[in-house]
Amino acid sequence: MEFPALSHHGGARGVTGSCHQLHLDPATSVLVDCGLEQGRDASPGGEFAPISFDLVGIQALIITHVHLDHVGRIPALLAAGFRGPIICSEPSATLLPLVLEDAYRLGISADSVQLDRYLVLLKRLIVAVPFERWYPVVEQEGVSCAIRLQRAGHLLGSAYVECDVCYPGVEPSSRVVFSGDLGAPCNPLLRPVRPPERADLLVLESTYGDRLHPDxxxxxxxxxxxxxxxxxxxxxxxxxxxxxxxxxxxxxxxxxxxxxxxxxxxxxxxxxxxxxxxxxxxxxxxxxxxxxxxxxxxxxxxxxxxxxxxxxxxxxxxxxxxxxxxxxxxxxxxxxxxxxxxxxxxxxxxxxxxxxxxxxxxxxxxxxxxxxxxxxxxxxxxxxxxxxxxxxxxxxxxxxxxxxxxxxxxxxxxxxxxxxxLGGYSGHADQEGLVRFAMGSKEPARRVVLVHGAGEAKRALAEALNRASRARACQLQVTIGQ
The missing domain is CATH 3.40.50.10890 (Rossmann fold)
Structure with missing residues (x-):
């Protein structure tokens, strides 16, 4: 396996349950989101289902935003023994306990003692990171990884994650970007999204990859x-x-x-x-x-x-x-x-x-x-x-x-x-916004993996990305996450 490498534990085949693992070497990785499958993606009792992947070597969980399809499996992750840092933006650090407390009470247990114990553990693990600043997550002899959270415009605190992965003697570093959920323009409360400065690998949502939003x-x-x-x-x-x-x-x-x-x-x-x-x-x-x-x-x-x-x-x-x-x-x-x-x-x-x-x-x-x-x-x-x-x-x-x-x-x-x-309240970027995110900087993405979308949306977005890369005369590899 060539590193850094990617594996998916949700959100690759459907529109919910986002959970992606970035492998830095054979024994070291970070997790980006740990969401619950919802709607047509959901299986009965999903909120009670145990974590189905190995936690060994996972150094941190990085949260893009606090919607349950991105954080709803955190109780299961903690129940499986995860005790690493839960890294998120400063607004998300405030919102995450509110959202998970409500979900825990409704979906798992309303017992006050059990709920309090869970919240104490959750709050102890949360690490709030400012936007636009590099934060070291892994610092080992053979590999290091720093992350930077950038505003994603989806809801307050939502972020896309830039991961800068460095190996001794290898230049330049590898830049892996996870979009999370990207917001539509003209949100009345939030600042607009800016494309990443570069991405060797971009894990891109595709919820509305097959349509354009109305004005x-x-x-x-x-x-x-x-x-x-x-x-x-x-x-x-x-x-x-x-x-x-x-x-x-x-x-x-x-x-x-x-x-x-x-x-x-x-x-x-x-x-x-x-x-x-x-x-x-x-x-x-x-x-x-x-x-x-x-x-x-x-x-x-x-x-x-x-x-x-x-x-x-x-x-x-x-x-x-x-x-x-x-x-x-x-x-x-x-x-x-x-x-x-x-x-x-x-x-x-x-x-x-x-x-x-x-x-x-x-x-x-x-x-x-x-x-x-x-x-x-x-x-x-x-x-x-x-x-x-x-x-x-x-x-x-x-x-x-x-x-x-x-x-x-x-x-x-x-x-x-x-x-x-009443249209116009979509929280997700449309096809035009997604293409602009991937291709709108001076150095467009080199490789894009499409996740968090239905099959038709992914295929339409892949075609749009390929058209944009040809228009810019740049090399782009687009694959659909599995």
């Missing part, structure tokens, strides 16, 4: 139009949203809309009252009904130094894009049920952002049961709906004529509420 500039106008409909119809705008990333983008853009419409007004002396009951018609309540999303949003607020210039400018103007006065956070289940009943029984317009994003569980289901049958209300989808999920069924009813029903928790409900899909 993202129109999404705020369409969101504003939906808010106008909620006001006019005296109904609730229901947005099923994922807790990490998508929810924070929505809050940021809703705050901007309300700010421009002069609906944001602090009511001096009434801050301690219940905002849901005290606000008048001109002060549309925005209800965040997801405990995990609330904790993550609070963490985002504390990490504002990692926001982009425009977002930080709003803070300097005295605005609070993720914590504005009309934002109502619902924590307890009792308060949740009270809000559902209140909105169902009154003509009070509101915006509700609730988990989970595909309507397969979580608090959004109670809102749907209460409101799907009423045409005053509207359900807006801003994320992908996997085939077979309730979200996919509801989304498919958009524009349908006639009688449409859906099964929620074993009961059938009529779908009379308006349904729409």
């Amino acid at each position: 993202r500039s129109d999404r705020q106008r369409r969101l504003e139009a939906a808010i106008d409909r909620a006001l006019a119809d005296e109904g609730t705008l229901l947005i099923p949203a994922f807790s990490l990333g998508r929810t924070q983008e929505l809050l940021y853009e809703i705050e901007n809309i309300l700010h421009r419409k002069a609906l944001l007004r602090v009511r001096v002396g009434e801050r301690d009252k219940d905002p849901l009951l005290e606000m008048n018609w001109s002060q549309l309540p925005v209800i965040l009904d997801s405990p995990l999303a609330q904790r993550i949003t609070e963490a985002y607020q504390g990490l504002h130094e990692y926001w982009n210039d425009e977002a930080r400018q709003r803070l300097s103007e005295g605005r609070s894009p993720l914590g504005f006065s009309q934002l109502v956070c619902v924590d307890t289940h009792g308060k949740h049920q009270q809000v559902v009943n209140y909105l169902k029984s009154t003509g009070r317009p509101a915006i509700v952002i609730a988990g989970n994003g595909m309507c397969s569980g979580g608090r959004i289901v109670n809102y749907l049961k209460a409101m799907l049958g009423d045409p005053r209300h509207e359900v807006m989808f801003v994320g992908y709906q996997a085939k077979g999920t309730p979200g996919a069924v509801i989304q498919a009813s958009e524009g349908a004529e006639g009688f449409v029903r859906i099964d929620l928790d074993g009961r059938m409900f009529d779908i009379r509420a308006k349904v729409m899909r």
Whole structure:
């Protein structure tokens, strides 16, 4: 075997479960991501499945970002005896315990003693590394490896990983780059992605390698139009949203809309009252009904130094894009049920952002049961709906004529509420962005391995990369990860 070498333990054949091992020599390696297979990739009981690869010689786990399809197997990794450093960006170091605590409680055990023991171990192993600085991971007589984390624009703290591998007497070093998940441009909170300066080997995601995203500039106008409909119809705008990333983008853009419409007004002396009951018609309540999303949003607020210039400018103007006065956070289940009943029984317009994003569980289901049958209300989808999920069924009813029903928790409900899909919120780069990442620097990638995508997406991206390399008259080898 020629080193450095690559092996995959997930994310090579499908779109989730990313886990890649970079072998530096026969006895030394590092692991990049340790994700859980989800959706169509998942096998039953995957969160309980033991680690299927040998941990001997793995010096560190490097995390690109904290979505579960990149970190969800960390509990299994620790259970298998891994005690090396878990290296990630500084924002990811804050977010990772929040995400894994929630996943552990829901998927493995809610026992407080067991959960606390797990979190203590996890936090002890996390090593936060600043962006754009080289950090030594392996320093041995026969090989050394340093990594550098660069912003990936996918969600706060997301990074792509540059690995610089050096062998005595061999020049230059080998540069291996793992893209993780790359973000689409124009994210309202995050700084844009810059291509790596060079890559002898690039392990590249290909989620949307076969398509181009629609123009993202129109999404705020369409969101504003939906808010106008909620006001006019005296109904609730229901947005099923994922807790990490998508929810924070929505809050940021809703705050901007309300700010421009002069609906944001602090009511001096009434801050301690219940905002849901005290606000008048001109002060549309925005209800965040997801405990995990609330904790993550609070963490985002504390990490504002990692926001982009425009977002930080709003803070300097005295605005609070993720914590504005009309934002109502619902924590307890009792308060949740009270809000559902209140909105169902009154003509009070509101915006509700609730988990989970595909309507397969979580608090959004109670809102749907209460409101799907009423045409005053509207359900807006801003994320992908996997085939077979309730979200996919509801989304498919958009524009349908006639009688449409859906099964929620074993009961059938009529779908009379308006349904729409708001595009432009994809967290992944499209084909153009992926090609630009691989080929956009002065020294384009020499070899690309495509992972984290369906077969059609990988093949289309491989063709696009080959076209780009011919246009630049450079040598490029593209393979599809297996």
